[in-house]
Amino acid sequence: MEQSQWWTRDQLRDLQLSRLKQLLTHAQQHVPYYRDLFAQLGLQAEQVSSLQDLSRFPFLIKAEIRAHTEALKSEKARHLARFNTGGSSGEPLIFFIGKERVSHDVAAKWRATRWWDVDIGDREIVVWGSPIELGTQDSVRGLRDKVFRTKLLPAFEMSEQKLDDFLAQIRQLRPKMLFGYPSALSHFARHAAKRGLVMNDLGIQVAFVTSERLYDEQREQIASTFGCAVANGYGGRDAGFIAHQCPHGSMHITAEDIIVEIVDTHGLPVPVGESGEIVVTHLATSEFPFIRYRTGDIGVLSDAACSCGRGLPVLQEIQGRSTDFLVAHNGTVMHGLALIYILRDLPQVRAFKIIQESLDLTRVLVVLEEPLSAELSSQIILGFRARLGAAVEIQVEQVNEIPAEKSGKFRYVISKVAAY
Incomplete structure (x- = not known):
């Protein structure tokens, strides 16, 4: 290769x-x-x-x-x-x-890492996996980590205490590369910024992200906090290592x-x-x-x-x-970003998830700094109806947190309406 x-x-x-x-x-x-x-x-x-x-x-x-x-x-x-x-x-x-x-697949992965002056044996932090996946690896993880100089951090555990611990481990290991879900790495980066921790002096060369869509603000957050390039990858367990930046x-x-x-x-x-x-x-x-x-x-x-x-x-x-992708009431197909940007422009919204249940109903889960007001709810509903259709029911629900999927991934948008 x-x-x-x-x-x-x-x-x-x-x-x-x-x-x-x-x-x-x-x-x-x-x-x-x-x-x-x-x-x-x-x-x-x-x-x-x-x-x-x-x-x-x-x-x-x-x-x-x-x-x-x-x-x-x-x-x-x-x-x-x-x-x-x-x-x-x-x-x-x-x-x-x-x-x-x-x-x-392994050869394709390592060839791509070499494009960024990173090679087998360089220290790596991997943010990945569900509880089931990580549990099945316990018996071999120690040996693998020692041989490949890799540290695996579970993406599904995101409490304040866990995030503090993860950032401490990154500082201690001083990896040359990070690898993981963009949502998880950007979450780490935001938490470091919140704590006032300096993470851009560790010698991290590149953060490889994959398995989810990489948004511009995630790339900027990861690059700024860790002082490294961000390289996007595309593939999956089923389809294989398809492409890398x-x-x-x-x-x-x-x-x-x-x-x-x-x-x-x-x-x-x-x-x-x-x-x-x-x-x-x-x-x-x-x-x-x-x-x-x-x-x-x-x-x-x-x-x-x-x-x-x-x-x-x-x-x-x-x-x-x-x-x-979402489908408007009139059949128009649009990317989830059309609705994501409505919520990202609202400073009260800390986290969110959009679930299109049907052409007639879309649910919006939001994590807020304060109780959901009628004014904010109305603002979200009007914005969503402007894109999905005036007749669509928009349910805005305040929740304490947005859990990741069982895989450890995070998805901002889930549509149960076939777009393609």
């Missing part, structure tokens, strides 16, 4: 096509789910002569994985590890990963392992520069194939070359999950 990142796009596409043929052939011969599906649809791996031919193959959706988990395992698979998504958008997804996939600002796709398609609501490809759902084929997943996997995320591809000189293709924009 250190060599191939400098290849031309034609060279990378040739590599993708070669590996795609291998993956499809293996799936057709050794994966019961795909063997039956390809036969039913009259598809043959040997018919693929270009990357465009991939669009002839069916999408893989979460419901199919849940319904056919065992049949998606390759008959040649050995030592598969069970994984699951955090379930922040609903029911967790259970799937399996082989050693080839793990090694490729280089120091020149581009989100480079891990093209050696990942084929990214952008499709519209009908599953048809959209032109470069237009937004649609991100569909991923992970070329290192022969033991449990992810072929044309619909991520539920919305993004935009770019055909521009990055000034860093790498041939790796670029994701121009990652707009969020389809459930981060």
Whole structure:
């Protein structure tokens, strides 16, 4: 990967096509789910002569994985590890990963960290995980932390006392990099500012953020407090390490392992520069194939070359999950930022969460410095109705805190109305 990142796009596409043929052939011969599906649809791996031919193959959706988990395992698979998504958008997804996939994802991660002059063995603080995830790692965490000089802090524990302790650990370890959810790292940063703690003299080189949308104010808060660059990453346990930001600002796709398609609501490809759902084929997943996997995320591809000189293709924009979008009463689709900015402009609001239950009802949870007044409630309702529609019921509820999802992530917007 250190060599191939400098290849031309034609060279990378040739590599993708070669590996795609291998993956499809293996799936057709050794994966019961795909063997039956390809036969039913009259598809043959040997018919693929270009990357465009991939669009002839069916999408893989979460419901199919849940319904056919065992049949998606390759008959040649050995030592598969069970994984699951955090379930922040609903029911967790259970799937399996082989050693080839793990090694490729780890290599992609470390190549990207080297772009920022950080390498294996440099001290790292990781802010991550749910209680379940962290508990399962207890037996190996000590050894792993010692070998990789990594300290894992649980993102779901955010009490004042815990935050004080976490910041003390960061000061003691003096890591070269931070890694975690942007909401968690920005929360750390805000708490440090509140306590008047100086955290920008520790030699932190970069904060890698992933798994959530990175907002501008989060980037600014993290960079200012910790005195470091902020590098965005995009991927997941299911789809793999898809893209990472280089120091020149581009989100480079891990093209050696990942084929990214952008499709519209009908599953048809959209032109470069237009937004649609991100569909991923992970070329290192022969033991449990992810072929044309619909991520539920919305993004935009770019055909521009990055000034860093790498041939790796670029994701121009990652707009969020389809459930981060809202649907107005008249059917207009808008990003959650349309409502987020209403609340962020209100100094009384410390934290919030927007839940669109239906086209007719949206709930707004707010954490306030003082009791919710009729005036503030009316101001929120009017602002939301101006965007969602005058007939929409807006329920404003004051709460003591906004809990993170079970995964440890935080989501500002959840829509139960299909936007894509």
